[in-house]
Amino acid sequence: MTAVDNVSMSEPLRERLVGAGVDMLEEVGAAQLGLRAITRAAGVSHGAPRRHFPTHRALLAAIAARGFADLIERFAQAAAGATTPREQLQVMAAEYVEFAGERPEMFTLMFRHDLLEGSGENLRAITLPLFERFAALVEAAAPNSDNPAINLWTNLHGIAALQANRSLRLVAPSADLRTLVAHTIQLHLT
Numbered sequence: 502m503t504a505v506d507n508v509s510m511s512e513p514l515r516e517r518l519v520g521a522g523v524d525m526l527e528e529v530g531a532a533q534l535g536l537r538a539i540t541r542a543a544g545v546s547h548g549a550p551r552r553h554f555p556t557h558r559a560l561l562a563a564i565a566a567r568g569f570a571d572l573i574e575r576f577a578q579a580a581a582g583a584t585t586p587r588e589q590l591q592v593m594a595a596e597y598v599e600f601a602g603e604r605p606e607m608f609t610l611m612f613r614h615d616l617l618e619g620s621g622e623n624l625r626a627i628t629l630p631l632f633e634r635f636a637a638l639v640e641a642a643a644p645n646s647d648n649p650a651i652n653l654w655t656n657l658h659g660i661a662a663l664q665a666n667r668s669l670r671l672v673a674p675s676a677d678l679r680t681l682v683a684h685t686i687q688l689h690l691t
Contacts, residue, residue: 515553515563517543522564523607531561531610555621561610562622568607569627572600586641587690593635594657594682601661602678608665612658643690653689660685 512520521542526534536557540547554560579592601608610616617624636650643649660681663669669676 514543514545514549517545518550518553518560519563519567522560523567526564526606526610527604530606531613531616534561534564536560558617558620559622562617562620562624565607565611565613565617566622566624566627568604568611569624569631571604571607572597572611573627573631575600586638587686590635590638590642590686590690591683593638594686595679597657598661598664598678598682601665605665605667608661639690646690649689653686656685656689657682 518539522534522539525538525542529538536550537547539560540549543549550560554563575596576593579596580589583589583592632650632654635654639646639650639653660669660678663672664678673681
């Protein structure tokens with residue numbers, strides 16, 4: 502199925518464009534995700550997006566925002582059954598790494614601040630509260646630690662990036678992701 506097959510012509514134009522971009526992203530990557538290809542997949546002229554997305558960066562940022570929304574939803578579902586801050590961290594961290602492996606191009610785009618900065622889409626309004634929630638969980642799980650949130654997040658992000666670019670399976674082909682994540686959390690919260 503192609504991106505065109507997933508686009509509903511009854512959706513508002515902005516959503517059709519973002520949806521077409523999301524659908525195409527994993528196939529072609531952010532570097533090849535052109536405005537003309539997205540508009541073609543959405544079934545509109547190449548000038549049609551200008552009202553909603555004055556620049557290509559603005560459209561890419563809206564696509565990245567959809568990725569963050571999907572990740573946040575995964576976090577909510579995974580953490581719903583967790584009762585302690587450490588359990589919530591555990592399941593959210595595992596979801597983060599798994600998301601990177603399942604949707605590597607989206608994951609990469611979401612953290613391409615060099616590409617998305619100045620896009621008009623306020624991604625910081627999404628990412629900063631997400632990190633603040635993560636930091637609060639770390640603080641609740643390890644109240645006597647010397648603020649390990651940034652250290653833990655950078656370590657988890659490194660694992661996720663290795664998973665996204667398929668390097669993790671090259672260096673550790675038998676590694677179980679959830680065990681690796683649990684070990685990483687244990688190292689930072691003791």
